[in-house]
Amino acid sequence: MYTRPVLDVTDAFRAVDAMLAAATGITARPLAIAVVDDQGDTVAFVRMDGAPAFNRHYARAKAYTASRMRQDLSVFAAYRAQEGRTLADFADQGLVGSAHGGLVLTDPSNGAVVGAIGVSGATPDEDERVAQAGRKALGGEAK
Amino acid sequence: MQQRATLGLAEARSTLDAMLVEAERRGGRPLAIAVVDDRGELVCFAAMAGVNVALARQNAFKKAYTAAVMRADTQAYADRLAQAGMKVEDMGNPHFIGGGGGAVVEAPDGTILGGLGVSGRPSEEDETVVQVGKAFMARLLARGG
Numbered sequence: 001m002y003t004r005p006v007l008d009v010t011d012a013f014r015a016v017d018a019m020l021a022a023a024t025g026i027t028a029r030p031l032a033i034a035v036v037d038d039q040g041d042t043v044a045f046v047r048m049d050g051a052p053a054f055n056r057h058y059a060r061a062k063a064y065t066a067s068r069m070r071q072d073l074s075v076f077a078a079y080r081a082q083e084g085r086t087l088a089d090f091a092d093q094g095l096v097g098s099a100h101g102g103l104v105l106t107d108p109s110n111g112a113v114v115g116a117i118g119v120s121g122a123t124p125d126e127d128e129r130v131a132q133a134g135r136k137a138l139g140g141e142a143k
Numbered sequence: 144m145q146q147r148a149t150l151g152l153a154e155a156r157s158t159l160d161a162m163l164v165e166a167e168r169r170g171g172r173p174l175a176i177a178v179v180d181d182r183g184e185l186v187c188f189a190a191m192a193g194v195n196v197a198l199a200r201q202n203a204f205k206k207a208y209t210a211a212v213m214r215a216d217t218q219a220y221a222d223r224l225a226q227a228g229m230k231v232e233d234m235g236n237p238h239f240i241g242g243g244g245g246a247v248v249e250a251p252d253g254t255i256l257g258g259l260g261v262s263g264r265p266s267e268e269d270e271t272v273v274q275v276g277k278a279f280m281a282r283l284l285a286r287g288g
Binding site: 008012041043044045046048049056 | 149185189196
């Protein structure tokens with residue numbers, strides 16, 4: 001038997017609230033924000049007023065990808081480019097190729113992956129900055 | 144052009160939080176809770192740690208979706224179909240679900256704004272939590288959002 005850290009709904013919404021607060025200073029566009037657990041299942045989700053349905057799927061897919069691959073989307077994209085791999089090589093149809101707005105979450109005490117954040121709705125750079133605000137709220141460092 | 148009143152994140156989130164508080168207060172198995180708009184599109188969602196992956200996550204959404212698009216609480220919807228000798232499955236929509244835990248959200252003027260869905264505990268416990276959410280939302284909307 002062993003234990004694994006589990007992302008609590010309270011923690012997930014602490015990250016969501018930090019991202020909603022940060023978003024007002026970063027973009028005027030409505031965002032969709034998802035926080036998923038270490039399996040890529042949604043723990044917390046919000047869609048700001050007027051955000052299209054597309055962004056819901058995309059935010060969750062970004063978070064899912066970062067969680068399943070256990071790395072930020074920027075790192076995963078760089079790895080694929082470097083190794084000449086495509087998404088199809090990873091045998092998971094839920095993965096998306098975006099390089100921004102998807103960040104892995106780790107337990108600060110031991111580095112274990114506990115989940116991921118996905119942000120969609122603004123420019124790639126803005127999505128990334130909003131997601132960083134979420135990870136910072138949980139005390140996670142860049143990985 | 145028509146303008147349609149639409150459920151916003153502010154009231155959806157307050158209601159979600161009220162249901163989470165009620166769920167904690169009552170105690171029991173972890174819940175998934177979904178709030179959708181009048182199109183059945185997700186506005187916000189919460190899954191408590193340890194929630195059943197296969198059932199609760201899907202069913203919270205299905206209950207909220209069914210209540211929103213069929214414009215009725217899911218128990219009332221299933222009862223109405225039963226009176227006509229039908230089942231929810233007969234409707235041919237794989238996202239439809241009947242039973243307790245789904246509630247429709249209406250504006251004070253009767254406009255359908257969306258649905259709430261709660262899943263993870265016995266049906267009557269899901270129903271209690273979702274009705275707390277429905278009443279909370281009604282008070283919020285009566286005050287003007």
